[in-house]
Amino acid sequence: MAGKIKKMLDTIIASKSGGNPTLAAATTTKLILKGLNPNKFTGQSDDDPAVVDKVRNIAAEMGIKL
Amino acid sequence: MKIKVSYTTEKQTDAAVSALKSDFSGMETKAVLFFASSAFPPDELASAMEKAFPGVSVFGCTTAGEICSGFMSENSIVAMAMTGGIIEDLRVEVLEDVKGNAKGALNKAIDAFHAHFKIPLSEMDFNKYVGLILIDGLSGTEEILMDAVGNVTNINIIGGSAGDDLKFAKTFVFAHGKAYSNAAILALVKAAGPFSILKTQSxxxxxxxxxxxxxxxxxxxxxxxxxxxxxxxxxxxxxxxxxxxxxxxxxxxxxxxxxxxxxxxxxxxxxxxxxxxxxxxxxxxxxxxxxxTDIVADTQKAVADMKNGMGSVSGIINFHCILRTLELKSKNQVGPYAAIFKDIPTVGFSTYGEELFGHINQTSTMLLFA
Structure with missing residues (x-):
């Protein structure tokens, strides 16, 4: 399977920012500082289970349901 | 007057605090933020500052050098008094034992902010609220604190890691009349007017x-x-x-x-x-x-651009990396750097690290009030 990570990261950014571009940029920066660069994942990226878990944990800490 | 800054090079704590108190007399001060050399006995200083400004939120930390409008100094105290024209509301929380339980300490503070402001951190408007964070610069907990607080809020949390004049022995943060090590101060400000955040590195x-x-x-x-x-x-x-x-x-x-x-x-x-x-x-x-590249030229442009965008700047809090200070010293540029802030009420300090979204180095993070 592929593309799950990109979708999860996009959901986090959309949910955290509510569509505000400043907040979307800030959330992207926070994710990159956590070692998850949304720009490095595409719809074709493998669903690496370790990365999927990491993204899921981050979402939970941010109070976001994926 | 919405903001006033002061500094003192008095060596005795009582005399130094009296000088600051005298400079701020007559103001309707809501908060006093101060940055002090590690030369001052921390407990004595924290207690004296609290007593000098009754009913005012007083907080700060030790430094690796101080910054005030137009100059940089050492072995001094710099302070900023802010009135209701800058701060509509403020809550200062101490996060203790950050090395042992940073997230637990942060969660307690988050609950206290929620109770005080009657709104959860997660729902605060980043255009109205801003957080100031001062962290024990030798605790090594900056990343975990910034990461955790960034998860629960969209407001900007800006600050610096306390210093100790390059002794790398012990740093302190101050609040509620006490000096704390292995701790952080998180102050949440509901601003009375517009403000901006500047991150600049050269x-x-x-x-x-x-x-x-x-x-x-x-x-x-x-x-x-x-x-x-x-x-x-x-x-x-x-x-x-x-x-x-x-x-x-x-x-x-x-x-x-x-x-x-x-x-x-x-x-x-x-x-x-x-x-x-x-x-x-x-x-x-x-x-x-x-x-x-050139710290002076880059900072001058960054501050000027920000000033133009905001229309006017009534005060700046500057968290300035000690490595930048050392570079300025080595290039004989301390004077020109400090001069960038000579017409703006400014306080700041040379930090052991800067905070914005995360923990960074060789950077200045600044909070500018309109």
Missing amino acids: FRILDKTLVATKVNEKYREVIEFNGKSAVEAYAEAVGVPAEKASDAFMRYPIGLVIDGDPYVRSPQRIEGNSIVFYCNILEGMELSLLES
């Missing part, structure tokens, strides 16, 4: 990439870049022999580049074939080699 991004392929996160240590020993790979990127690598640290740090903006990671020392940094680098992170 580096050119070079076309050399270092991917951290093996790290020891806990010790901020990179063991390997690009599959080679960290020292060898770094030296190769800079173009110097490995034994000269540490000579290049100040001029050539590395940065996590986000939208063309580097989040600087400064090498601190070599240990064997590893490099220990002043902040964390995660395994797999792709970093760019940076080359220093």
